[in-house]
Amino acid sequence: MSQVLAVALGVFVAVALSVAACSIRPAWRRHIVVAAPVTLGLASLVGAWLLLSDVALLAGAGGxxxxxxxxxxxAAANPWVTAxxxxxxxxAARAAFRAESLILRWVSRMKKPRSGALPAELLALNLPERAETMSEVGRTAARPGRYWSVSLLAVAGEESLFRVAMPVVLVLLGFPVWVAxxxxxxxxxxxxxGFGLASVLGKLLFGVVLGCGAWAAGALFVSAPIHLLYQSWVRRQFVSRKPGRPARIKETVE
Incomplete structure (x- = not known):
């Protein structure tokens, strides 16, 4: 478990540093919506490589x-099951997507955050408020080449680490599949x-769905395609918005 937590911490710190670097000057903050997922994707790929290298060395052919x-x-044995x-x-992913939207809507009604701000504990870091972040996500979504390049890198890294490398290590350590x-x-x-605790809860549900898919039929054939589909839902809610309409608190992000 310590290897998994160490890699997860490294990925989190790398993303946090990229966000902090982009927050040094106000003019740089608009780059966070690209810098953070790119860093997340690259750091996750490195983390997956480190964990899987240990698996190959310590567990051999079994790992x-x-x-x-x-x-x-x-997939090769039973494509119908995979389908x-x-x-x-x-x-299930669509349900998780909808659940996150509902959670965000409920939180916005109960809490009434200032201008769609980040959680209070993060405001002191000079990070952009949620409304500002949503606006930048919308601008990125309006440029499909950039949006999908960033999404593909992030999805590749996240699926390699969180749906393959980490579960494999945990199973080899003797943990049950549900823990993995x-x-x-x-x-x-x-x-x-950075998008708030409500988004973390929504992503937890989504992550469980993806993990179940990877366990049942493989990350390459299930969780990665579903993750990309999820990204298309995220983009659609921004590109379908009427011009000039501000981003809503309840909108879901990657």
């Missing part, structure tokens, strides 16, 4: 075969703390 199973699942899992996880799914989902969710 390698387990990593292959979490990556490819049973069924893909559909089921897609529906929930713990990486929680660590994945924490990286979204």
């Amino acid at each position: 390698t075969s387990l990593a292959v199973a979490w990556t490819l699942g049973g 069924g899992v893909l559909v089921a996880c897609g529906l 799914i929930v713990v990486p989902a929680a660590l994945y969710a924490v990286n979204h703390i």
